[in-house]
Amino acid sequence: MCIPNIKNAYENIVHACEKRLKELYPLGVPKEIAVRYKTELEWLEHSEFLDDFEIFRLLSEEGKKTSQYMTFRGMAPSSFLIYLLGYNRLNPLKAHYYCRKCGHLEVVNTHLFGIDLPKISCPVCNEELVGDGFNLPLESVWGTDGKKHISFDYNICSEFLPFAKRVIQKIYPENEVVSYGLMVGNPNNYRIDPAKLEVKHYGYVVLPKGRCLADYPEITTYLEDGEPCITSLCNTIEQYNLKRIMLMPLDTIEHLMQLQRKSGIYAHEIGINELRELTYYDLTNSKSMGVEEDRVFIHETPQNYHEMVKYNAMGHNSTFVVKHPLENSVDWYYEVKEKILNNADFQKYPCVTREDFFDYMVECGLDRPEAYKFSEIIRKGRSPREPEFDALSIPEELKNVAKMYAYVFPRAHCIEYLLMYARMAYYMKWDSRVYSSVINKK
Ligand SMILES: [Zn+2]
Ligand SMILES: [Zn+2]
Structure with a gap:
C-alpha cells in the first residue's frame, strides 16, 4: 500500500520550466546553461524525488498568490530546476553576467557570487550588466549520477x-x-x-x-x-x-510576512538588485541573526556576500579544534579566530562549506566526481580517518583544513539564511520604526 505517483508530474515540470526559460532568456538559452538544464531534467525523469519537485511547483504556485516567503532547509536550492519552478529563488549557476538585450553570457572565474560583482557594460552591445549566480554545483543536489537523496523540507510562515x-x-x-x-x-x-x-x-x-x-x-x-x-x-x-x-x-519568516503587510513591499520582489546594496552592518543592525553569527560579522566585517557566507557558515559547522558555539558561547569567536581564522592553512584554503572544498579540489586538479566524493567524506568528519583522502595529490594545507572539520554546512542552506536576513535588513532600512514595531512587538 503506497502513496500514488502524481500524474503528469514530469510533463508539468518541463512545461513550467520551458515557460520560465523563455522569460529569462528571450533570445534563447545560452549553451552552458542549457547543458545544466538538460542534465537535471534527464535525472529528474527517473528520480525518486520527481513528485517532490511537482509538489514544490504547486506549493510555489499557491504561495505566489499571497507572496509567501518559503525557504529550503537542505540542498534543493542548488537545483537549477528549483530556480525555474519557484518565484524569486536564488540562481544556483556559477557567477555570471547575462545580457537580455543581445543574449551575451559571460561566466566569471571567481570564488565570489554574482551579487558581489561590479556592474559592467556588455562587451557586445554596451548595455549595463549586473552579476548573478551563487555558484552551487550540480553535484550538491544530484550527486554524480542524479541518485542522491534530496530533502524537501521547508521553512515557511x-x-x-x-x-x-x-x-x-x-x-x-x-x-x-x-x-x-x-x-x-x-x-x-x-x-x-x-x-x-x-x-x-x-x-x-x-x-x-x-x-x-x-x-x-x-x-x-x-x-x-x-x-x-x-x-x-x-x-x-x-x-x-x-x-x-x-x-x-520560522520566526524570521513570520516577521518578514508582517513587514510585507505593513510596508506594502512584497518580500519576493526584493530581488538581488536591491539586496546587493546591503552591507554586513545592515544585516547585523536588523538583529535577525543568531548571536554567534552576529559576533563574527562585527569582528570580521565581511566585505561581500561571499564573505558573509564564510562567516555565517562557521556558526553552523562543527570542528575538532573549537567547541560548538552553543556549548561555548562566551569565548567561541576568540577560539575560532585563534584556531581557524588565523591558521595559515585556512588562510590559504578558506573552506567553510562543503562546496568550498569541492571548488578547491577541482581547482587542484581532481575530476568533479572525485572532488564530490571527498567533499562528502570531509563534510561527515571522516577525512582524518580515510587513508584514501591522505593519498590524494592535493596540497597538504588543504588536507589539514579538511581534517579540522567534524561537520560542514552546505552553501545552499547558508545562502538561504543570508538572503532572508538581507531582506529583513532591507525592510529595516526602508522604515526603521515599522521594523522595530514588528521585531520588538511595540
Ligand atoms: Zn549585450
Ligand atoms: Zn528520507
Missing part, C-alpha cells in the same frame, strides 16, 4: 499551512491528509528541558488510500491545540509508506 494543506489535498484527492507534529525543545539550547518540550505543527502527512489516523496509534500524538497528528522521524515515516511534507514555521 505559519499562515501558509492551511493553504499548503489544500494544495496537498488537491494533489492526493483519494488520500487523507493529516497534520504532522514534531516534539521540539528550545532550539537555542543543546540541553533539553522536558518542561519546555512542545509538539509543533510542522506540515502534513499523506496517508495511503483507505487509511485514517486511527490506523496509526503508535505514531500519533497531539499538537498544542489538541489536534491529533502523526509524529516520528523520516525513516519511520518511510517504513509506514507515508508521505511527509515538512513545513516548519
Whole structure:
C-alpha cells in the first residue's frame, strides 16, 4: 500500500520550466546553461524525488498568490530546476553576467557570487550588466549520477499551512491528509528541558488510500491545540509508506510576512538588485541573526556576500579544534579566530562549506566526481580517518583544513539564511520604526 505517483508530474515540470526559460532568456538559452538544464531534467525523469519537485511547483504556485516567503532547509536550492519552478529563488549557476538585450553570457572565474560583482557594460552591445549566480554545483543536489537523496523540507510562515494543506489535498484527492507534529525543545539550547518540550505543527502527512489516523496509534500524538497528528522521524515515516511534507514555521519568516503587510513591499520582489546594496552592518543592525553569527560579522566585517557566507557558515559547522558555539558561547569567536581564522592553512584554503572544498579540489586538479566524493567524506568528519583522502595529490594545507572539520554546512542552506536576513535588513532600512514595531512587538 503506497502513496500514488502524481500524474503528469514530469510533463508539468518541463512545461513550467520551458515557460520560465523563455522569460529569462528571450533570445534563447545560452549553451552552458542549457547543458545544466538538460542534465537535471534527464535525472529528474527517473528520480525518486520527481513528485517532490511537482509538489514544490504547486506549493510555489499557491504561495505566489499571497507572496509567501518559503525557504529550503537542505540542498534543493542548488537545483537549477528549483530556480525555474519557484518565484524569486536564488540562481544556483556559477557567477555570471547575462545580457537580455543581445543574449551575451559571460561566466566569471571567481570564488565570489554574482551579487558581489561590479556592474559592467556588455562587451557586445554596451548595455549595463549586473552579476548573478551563487555558484552551487550540480553535484550538491544530484550527486554524480542524479541518485542522491534530496530533502524537501521547508521553512515557511505559519499562515501558509492551511493553504499548503489544500494544495496537498488537491494533489492526493483519494488520500487523507493529516497534520504532522514534531516534539521540539528550545532550539537555542543543546540541553533539553522536558518542561519546555512542545509538539509543533510542522506540515502534513499523506496517508495511503483507505487509511485514517486511527490506523496509526503508535505514531500519533497531539499538537498544542489538541489536534491529533502523526509524529516520528523520516525513516519511520518511510517504513509506514507515508508521505511527509515538512513545513516548519520560522520566526524570521513570520516577521518578514508582517513587514510585507505593513510596508506594502512584497518580500519576493526584493530581488538581488536591491539586496546587493546591503552591507554586513545592515544585516547585523536588523538583529535577525543568531548571536554567534552576529559576533563574527562585527569582528570580521565581511566585505561581500561571499564573505558573509564564510562567516555565517562557521556558526553552523562543527570542528575538532573549537567547541560548538552553543556549548561555548562566551569565548567561541576568540577560539575560532585563534584556531581557524588565523591558521595559515585556512588562510590559504578558506573552506567553510562543503562546496568550498569541492571548488578547491577541482581547482587542484581532481575530476568533479572525485572532488564530490571527498567533499562528502570531509563534510561527515571522516577525512582524518580515510587513508584514501591522505593519498590524494592535493596540497597538504588543504588536507589539514579538511581534517579540522567534524561537520560542514552546505552553501545552499547558508545562502538561504543570508538572503532572508538581507531582506529583513532591507525592510529595516526602508522604515526603521515599522521594523522595530514588528521585531520588538511595540
Ligand atoms: Zn549585450
Ligand atoms: Zn528520507
